[in-house]
Amino acid sequence: MSGPDRAGAGLLGLGAAACAACCAGPIAGLLTAAGVTAVLGTVVFGVAGLAMVAVVVAVLWRRRRARSCAPSASPDGPVRVDLPRLAARSGPWGGA
Numbered sequence: 001m002s003g004p005d006r007a008g009a010g011l012l013g014l015g016a017a018a019c020a021a022c023c024a025g026p027i028a029g030l031l032t033a034a035g036v037t038a039v040l041g042t043v044v045f046g047v048a049g050l051a052m053v054a055v056v057v058a059v060l061w062r063r064r065r066a067r068s069c070a071p072s073a074s075p076d077g078p079v080r081v082d083l084p085r086l087a088a089r090s091g092p093w094g095g096a
Helices: 004-067
Strands: none
Touching: none
């Protein structure tokens, strides 16, 4: 390569270098903004998930607490409980 072709290639390389130097800042800014947006989206999604878990835990805790503190339907005082009658055992360990 010699002559006008070589001069054109040099000019093309100089133009590419100038473009890279000029556009590197905005391209880096765009990529940074995309990264920051992704991080913020992840953080917001995580906080929303934690808030949902906190609400569910609070509801379940209140429900269980209300159930354990509710007055029972059993009568006051002792309650008679009859023992069941067991059938007589038979076999090697039985008594009959």
